[in-house]
Each structure stands twice: as C-alpha cells, then as structure tokens.
Amino acid sequence: MSDIVWHQHSIDKQSRAEQKGQNPILLWFTGLSGSGKSTLAGALERALFDAGFHTYLLDGDNVRHGLCKDLGFSLDDRDENLRRVGEVAKLMVDAGLVVLSAFISPTREERERVRALFEDGQFIEVHVSTPIEVCEARDPKGLYSKARAGEIKDFTGISAPYEVPTAAELTIDTSKGDLTNQVRALLDYLAAIQVIDSEKLKAVV
Numbered sequence: 001m002s003d004i005v006w007h008q009h010s011i012d013k014q015s016r017a018e019q020k021g022q023n024p025i026l027l028w029f030t031g032l033s034g035s036g037k038s039t040l041a042g043a044l045e046r047a048l049f050d051a052g053f054h055t056y057l058l059d060g061d062n063v064r065h066g067l068c069k070d071l072g073f074s075l076d077d078r079d080e081n082l083r084r085v086g087e088v089a090k091l092m093v094d095a096g097l098v099v100l101s102a103f104i105s106p107t108r109e110e111r112e113r114v115r116a117l118f119e120d121g122q123f124i125e126v127h128v129s130t131p132i133e134v135c136e137a138r139d140p141k142g143l144y145s146k147a148r149a150g151e152i153k154d155f156t157g158i159s160a161p162y163e164v165p166t167a168a169e170l171t172i173d174t175s176k177g178d179l180t181n182q183v184r185a186l187l188d189y190l191a192a193i194q195v196i197d198s199e200k201l202k203a204v205v
C-alpha cells in the first residue's frame with residue numbers, strides 16, 4: 001500500500017456536484033428482510049428522479065448477483081459485502097449522485113464503518129423498523145418459513161443477529177401509515193436539512 005500514491009485529478013467531487021446542481025448524499029436504508037427497504041428506497045428514488053435529481057439505487061439482492069456474488073451470509077461475508085458496497089457508494093457520491101442503498105446491514109459496527117467513509121451530513125441512516133412479526137407474516141420470498149424450518153441458516157432475526165440502530169437520522173415502520181406518506185416524510189427531512197432543493201421537489205410533491 002505504501003507504494004501507491006493518490007492521484008489528484010482536475011475535476012473533483014464539488015465540480016461534478018455543481019454540474020448536476022445537487023448535493024451528493026448517501027441514504028442508507030437498514031432493516032430486516034421484508035421490512036420494506038427496497039420498496040421505500042425505490043419509491044423515494046422515483047420521486048427524486050422525477051424531480052430531476054441524478055440518482056442511483058444499490059440494492060442488496062441485486063448487488064449479490066454481481067459485485068458480491070461470491071459472498072454468503074456469515075458475519076465475515078456480510079462485513080465484506082458492506083465494505084464493498086460502502087466503497088462503491090463512496091465513488092458514486094464522489095461522482096455527484098444522490099445514492100440510495102437497501103441492505104440489511106445487521107451490525108452497528110458495519111454501518112458505522114460505512115458512515116466513516118463520508119463527510120459529516122453526507123451519510124443518512126434510515127432505519128426501517130418494521131417489527132419482525134410483520135416481516136415474517138409478509139414473507140414475500142418464503143425465506144422466513146425456510147429459516148424456521150432450518151432450511152436457511154444464519155437468517156437475520158431468526159438465527160443471526162440484527163442490531164437496532166441507536167442514532168439513525170430517520171426511523172420508519174412500514175406497518176404504520178402508507179407508502180406515499182412515508183416517502184413524503186423522507187422528502188420533508190431531506191428538504192429540512194437542506195441537502196435537497198425544495199423548489200426542485202415542488203414538481204412532484
């Protein structure tokens with residue numbers, strides 16, 4: 001590592017962001033399988049995209065088809081999964097994008113490690129806090145029943161841990177209210193902390 005020197009290019013993060021007319025950020029959705037991470041992040045991305053923001057959504061299931069297809073669900077593999085995703089998200093924020101991510105990211109240490117890659121205020125943690133009973137009743141992929149039957153090992157919330165965030169910027173329980181209001185709460189928060197230009201949002205909200 002000591003023989004590798006960082007090359008400073010002439011176009012930097014700020015100029016890329018200015019060209020796009022937005023503040024790059026990472027919105028990190030964390031929560032149990034079935035809690036609603038992908039749905040919420042997808043609906044928020046749709047609202048931001050329609051309002052003219054340059055966005056990208058990194059989704060656990062999708063990333064595990066390519067970048068992380070060599071990884072399973074042991075704690076070490078999850079750490080490596082989230083390390084890679086954190087670095088990719090950092091490159092995307094550097095490119096000037098509004099990045100959303102939907103990963104279970106079960107431990108506080110992993111989430112704090114990703115947060116530490118970003119400048120203050122650029123990492124926004126959203127805890128999708130839907131209770132496990134609701135996630136299990138939804139069971140859209142049949143994974144909870146397989147986990148209960150012992151057919152999947154290390155399943156988050158059943159046979160592997162999920163550490164509840166203690167300092168998330170936002171907490172949303174998708175068993176209460178509806179998706180439209182949940183997305184509005186996210187947009188209101190982004191406008192309030194002034195990372196999102198509320199004038200731009202008026203077109204869609």
Ligand SMILES: Nc1ncnc2c1ncn2[C@@H]1O[C@H](COP(=O)(O)OS(=O)(=O)O)[C@@H](OP(=O)(O)O)[C@H]1O
Pocket residue numbers: 032033034038060061064073077078079081082102103104105106141143152153154155156
């Ligand atoms: N053992 C086990 N535990 C948890 N989840 C499992 C497991 N096996 C497969 N799946 C499916 O993988 C999706 C979670 O992948 P992530 O990359 O988000 O997980 S992690 O952040 O590395 O913990 C998760 O997707 P979501 O339901 O969208 O959360 C599951 O569909």
Ligand SMILES: Nc1ncnc2c1ncn2[C@@H]1O[C@H](COP(=O)(O)OP(=O)(O)O)[C@@H](O)[C@H]1O
Pocket residue numbers: 031032033034035036037038039040102138140174175177178179182
């Ligand atoms: N905001 C919501 N309100 C009500 N139900 C939801 C909401 N978001 C997701 N769901 C339900 O939960 C299921 C799992 O959602 P998903 O976004 O795939 O969760 P995750 O990405 O956390 O695994 C969906 O199939 C849907 O039935």
